[in-house]
Amino acid sequence: MIATVYFRGSLSSCNYDCPYCPFSKNIDSRETLAKDRLQVHTFVDWVKDQEKSGHQLSVFFNPYGEGLTHRWYREAMIQLSHMPHVRKVAIQTNLSASLDWTDDLNPATAAFWATYHPGQTKEERFVQQCGELYRRKIPFSVGCVGVKSAFQAISSVREALPEDVYLWVNAYKDQADYYSDEDLAFLTRMDPHFALNVQNYDSMGKSCRAGQQVFYVQGDGRVKHCYKDRQVIGNLYRDGLEGISKERPCRMKRCDCYIGYIHMEGQAFGPIYGERLLERIAFI
Template sequence: MKATLYYRGSLTSCNYACPYCPFSKNVDSRATLNKDRAQLERFAVWVREQGALGHRLSIFFNPYGEALIHSWYRSTMIELSHMEHVEKVAVQTNLSTKLDWTQELNKQTAAMWATYHPGETKEQAFISQAMKLYELGIQYSVGTVGLRQAFPAIRSLRSQLPKDVYLWINAYKDRPHYYSNDEVAELTAIDPYFHWNLQDYSSQGRACRAGEDVFYVQGDGRVKHCYQDRRVIGHLYRDGLEGLSTKRPCRMEKCGCYIGYIHMEEQPFREMYGNGLLERVPHAQVTSGSYV
């Protein structure tokens, strides 16, 4: 089977204090960190075993917090990136950790979804980190939340990043009709795919690959249907991929988050992003806007 796994362990701590994040500045206990490490090590063993079973895997780490400040995520990414049956290993990160270790990654399979948080780090420090990835040849995207107070930072990021680095903007949807038409036009000129994220998708009863070949794995091995529909559909270490996999129409009324709606079968995102689907790098360059 060819499968995508989103992995989220017990980690709920971050070194940033973003006001829109419930896990900002959380401090996990040593016991929780040890538990998270043990969970990840078990997951890595399971991934290693899947090669002999003929499975090909793409893996995305999206913990409740910042993963790469912890050594066990860095070492696991390196290990998994060199496994022949792992087609992609990606991580969501704020790029606050040193990046020397990334030289050990397999550049053909490793990737990063780098999120910029204005107010939590200096812009030039973030740009410097992003450029290190660029010089190392590691595929990545850069993005931020499209709050109005972040507009100057978004404009500045786009002017400083290489043109072939995709800059995405997560639409702020907590307040209905947040953007004016002019603001939508400006953000779309920076991120030509902004309008895809600006909308929510009717999903109830619609076909989705979640639960069929896309699995949302918890640190203890439980597998949820998706990030939003949190029903448990089985256990990774007990059921395996074959035991988990079946077609499961969505139960939620709407789907509005990138890591969810990209797997809806009627949507074009797999074709749009190709091999860059997990790290949010479009497959085809666009001819309008600043991403060329």
Template structure:
């Protein structure tokens, strides 16, 4: 079967301390990092075995923190990108690490979901990192949280990035009705698909790929239907994809997270993103 796996291990720390992010306030112990490394090694061993089972996998690393500061995630991305049964490997990252290792990636399979955090990194340094990916021909999108204090920095970044690099803006949802109509229009000029991220979609009882061909894997192998709809549906290493896969309607009233609602078929977002849905690159921006 064809399956999308979101993977999140034990680590929950970041080298940034963004005020709006709960994961920037923690520092993992050596024991936690050792556990995270062991969990990823177990996941990689499972992935290696799936080719013989006839599965085609797309894998997205979206940890509670910054993964690429740890070598085991960089090594995993390189290896996964060269596996014949892995269609795609992507990672959510602030792009703060050295990028010499990216030359070892299979560039037709690797992708980066890059987050820009004004105040945590200089714009010139951040653009330099993006330029390295761009010159290597590695697919990536760039995005930022649309808090008002970041509006000017996000607009400036859009002007400085190559036109064929998509810049998305995540709607800030910690405060209800945060944006005025004028602010939504302003951010839509920067991100033409910003309007897709503003609403929380009615989802309870509705079909979704989550749990059918999209799985949210915790480091120990526990699989949840979705990170928001936290029902545990099984164990990756015990049940396998065949034992996990089943049509499951959403149990949450609303879905407002990109990695969740993109798998709701009624929204038809494959018409916007094509085969770059996972890494959030609209079809018109594909390089």
């Protein structure tokens, strides 16, 4: 099976405190961190065992917090990037951690979804970190939440990044009619594919690869239909991919999240992202 696996362990703390993020002010206990470490190790061991089954896997770490400040996420990225049956391993990160360890990554399979948070780090520091990945030829995209207070910072970091680094903007959807026509025009200049993210996709009853070829795994192995539809469809370690995989039409009225709607059938994301869909690198 060719499958994509999203993994989210018990980690729910971050070294940033962005006002729009519900997890920014959490502080994990030692017990929670130890639990998360064990969950990541167990998951990596499971991935390693899948080579015998002939599965080809793409893995995306998207914890509720910043993973790369913790050694076990860095080690997991390195190990997975060198496994012959792992086609891609990517992580969502704010790039605040040292990147010296990335010398040990396989740049042919590793990738970064780097999010810039104005007010949490200096632009110079963030761009410097991006430059480290760029120098090492490790693929990455850069993104930012499109709150109006960040518009100037988005424009500035776009100008500071290499031209061939794709910058995407996540639409702020907590407030209806948040953007004016001028706002939309500006954000489209920053991200030529912003129009794809600012909309919500009618999804009820429509075909989606979630639960069939795309699996959203929790730290204890529970697999959810997706992160919006939290129906548990099995356990990765008990049932395996074959025991879980089944065509499952969407049960939600709308899909508004990139890691969800890109897996809906019939969408035109392939020509835009190609093999870089997971790490959100568009052909600019």
